Amino acid sequence: MNRDLLAHLPVVVSVAAHRGFASAAAALNMSPSAVSHAVRAVEDRLGEPLFARTTRSVSLTEAGERFIASVSPALDDIGKAVEGLAADRGEVTGVLRINAPRVAVKMALTPVLARLARAHPRLIVEVHTNDAFVDIVAQGFDAGIRLGEAVQQDMVTVRLTPPFKAVMVAAPDYLQARGTPQSIADLASHNCIGFRLLASGSFYEWDLSDGGSPVSFRTSGTAVITDATFARDLALAGVGIAYIFEPLVRGDIGEKRLQWLLPQTAIEEPGLFLYFPQRASLAPKLRAFIDAARSSPEQ
16 A cells, blocks of 8 residues: 555544544644645545535545445554553553533543543543534544433443432522522522523423422523533522532532522432443553543542
8 A cells, every 4th residue: 555645544534533624634733735635645546535525514425434434443453553552661642532521521530631641641631522412433532421321322331420419509699589499380480590402402401300200390591501510600690590410519518609409309310421332442541541530539
């Protein structure tokens, strides 16, 4: 194989993963023109267009789909071989790409990344925060983080946090002005901080327990957010009632900056899990992340 062609293959795979030349260029720290040149060189050598380009989108052709399906695993294996040699010397190198919701950064990722930075200073962890569920394989991620119930069954999972509750909280000033709800029905007369799902655009209904039976409550209020962690800030500011994972406000509840409302209605979530395809589990960079996660005091 032409050695120049081989050097261009990771660029082609990146364009396919990012569905765009500009985004692939940014990820590879290359200029868009250099990325276009690499793709054109491969297409010219193969005699087939790999991408269908319009002014607004880039998608794989049928030939491109077949080519990427064959080339991507081979490049992954080459990368793992290189990383494996470094691991044999006691070094973990490379770039570990993780897709995670924003809440996972605060609840699970920060302490893990701190331990990794100390133990493996040559390993780069690139975290893409995205609350929408994505296909981590198709998007070129090594692993993802989600609630246990949202993980595909064919993925390997590693627990990052214990189970936790989804709770309703409000600031004392707000409750003094508006009163404290005594039942789920009372929430209808309160200013509830809403959450809109970016992927679907739909309005999230709060999952609650009514005497042990699950219920969904559609809220109304003056604030609607798309970042769940922002609910804490709004609650502390006295805007209204927030629905949020309990670990994110545990300190605020303990210091009485926020009050836990209707605790009997709180549901329990299964916890946050790292997930990845089976073949990725042998990569030294992923094993290093798992080891750091398992050394957490909460594990």
